[in-house]
Amino acid sequence: xxxxxxxxxxxxxxxxxxxxxxxxxxxxxxxxxxxxxxxxxxxxxxxxxxxxxxxxxxxxxxxxxxxxxxxxxxxxxxxxxxxxxxxxxxxxxxxxxxxxxxxxxxxxxxxxxxxxxxxxxxxxxxxxxxxxxxxxxxxxxxxxxxxxxxxxxxxxxxxxxxxxxxxxxxxxxxxxxxxxxxxxxxxxxxxxxxxxxxxxxxxxxxxxxxxxxxxxxxxxxxxxxxxxxxxxxxxxxxxxxxxxxxxxxxxxxxxxxxxxxxxxxxxxxxxxxxxxxxxxxxxxxxxxxxxxxxxxxxxxxxxxxxxxxxxxxxxxxxxxxxxx
Numbered sequence: 383x384x385x386x387x388x389x390x391x392x393x394x395x396x397x398x399x400x401x402x403x404x405x406x407x408x409x410x411x412x413x414x415x416x417x418x419x420x421x422x423x424x425x426x427x428x429x430x431x432x433x434x435x436x437x438x439x440x441x442x443x444x445x446x447x448x449x450x451x452x453x454x455x456x457x458x459x460x461x462x463x464x465x466x467x468x469x470x471x472x473x474x475x476x477x478x479x480x481x482x483x484x485x486x487x488x489x490x491x492x493x494x495x496x497x498x499x500x501x502x503x504x505x506x507x508x509x510x511x512x513x514x515x516x517x518x519x520x521x522x523x524x525x526x527x528x529x530x531x532x533x534x535x536x537x538x539x540x541x542x543x544x545x546x547x548x549x550x551x552x553x554x555x556x557x558x559x560x561x562x563x564x565x566x567x568x569x570x571x572x573x574x575x576x577x578x579x580x581x582x583x584x585x586x587x588x589x590x591x592x593x594x595x596x597x598x599x600x601x602x603x604x605x606x607x608x609x610x611x612x613x614x615x616x617x618x619x620x621x622x623x624x625x626x627x628x629x630x631x632x633x634x635x636x637x638x639x640x641x642x643x644x645x646x647x648x649x650x651x652x653x654x655x656x657x658x659x660x661x662x663x664x665x666x667x668x669x670x671x672x673x674x675x676x677x678x679x680x681x682x683x684x685x686x687x688x689x690x691x692x693x694x695x696x697x698x699x700x701x702x703x704x705x706x
Contacts, residue, residue, distance in 0.1 A: 408684035420485030
């Protein structure tokens with residue numbers, strides 16, 4: 383098999399529960415590559431059972447990067463990921479190995495490929511307070527406050543769009559700068575590297591079955607206990623503010639707002655909705671190669687990915703199609 387180019391980065395993406403982790407681990411085994419997390423929840427050290435991280439055995443078999451990179455009160459923005467991922471990929475490449483990104487976050491993939499300016503800062507505690515004020519006072523009241531400190535954003539955001547009002551206020555309270563100031567910052571030049579992006583695809587009906595099995599496994603293996611421990615620790619407020627799928631439902635079980643059955647059903651619903659958004663995102667990425675992953679062994683998919691990455695130099699992201 384033709385050796386892979388030293389400038390190559392392989393990305394294995396797709397909706398949740400499509401089997402990305404198993405395929406990526408096998409690709410790393412075949413190529414001697416190293417895994418780089420591209421999942422917006424797996425970067426948090428405290429979130430384990432509900433995020434589907436690689437197993438301890440998998441992580442001990444080869445280097446893994448950016449898993450557990452942040453605590454729950456850390457800033458997991460696309461801007462942060464662009465910088466952290468670039469450092470990780472350069473680290474992998476310095477050893478003559480191929481970085482293999484794996485995850486379901488389209489924003490993270492785009493940040494890794496294109497580079498981003500620093501994103502507006504985030505503060506989970508401030509966000510939680512603002513959301514509570516939103517529930518108590520209503521969106522128009524918060525919008526009036528936004529108009530005083532950031533009239534540009536207030537003019538652009540509808541007074542009833544509570545989510546965007548909260549975000550704009552969070553940015554101002556955290557940084558002292560309006561949202562537009564951050565948006566006008568110049569993005570860095572993308573790294574000079576070459577990409578092959580593979581999207582694992584599973585049809586909706588079988589994917590929904592996988593999601594149900596995954597949710598059941600998370601609950602059976604102790605997600606409620608994991609969340610109970612987090613709520614009693616220093617990052618309880620940050621966990622609530624994150625509104626992570628599965629974790630929100632576990633909090634409601636612990637606080638007697640819903641039953642385990644309701645938690646399971648709601649987690650399944652939110653995960654299906656997430657998977658639909660992920661499929662839509664990756665479907666519109668012209669640079670990705672879709673691979674049918676239903677009833678195909680991880681070994682076969684991995685061998686296909688390695689073979690496709692070795693033939694014909696992969697196109698640089700800044701090269702128009704047909705000119706590579």
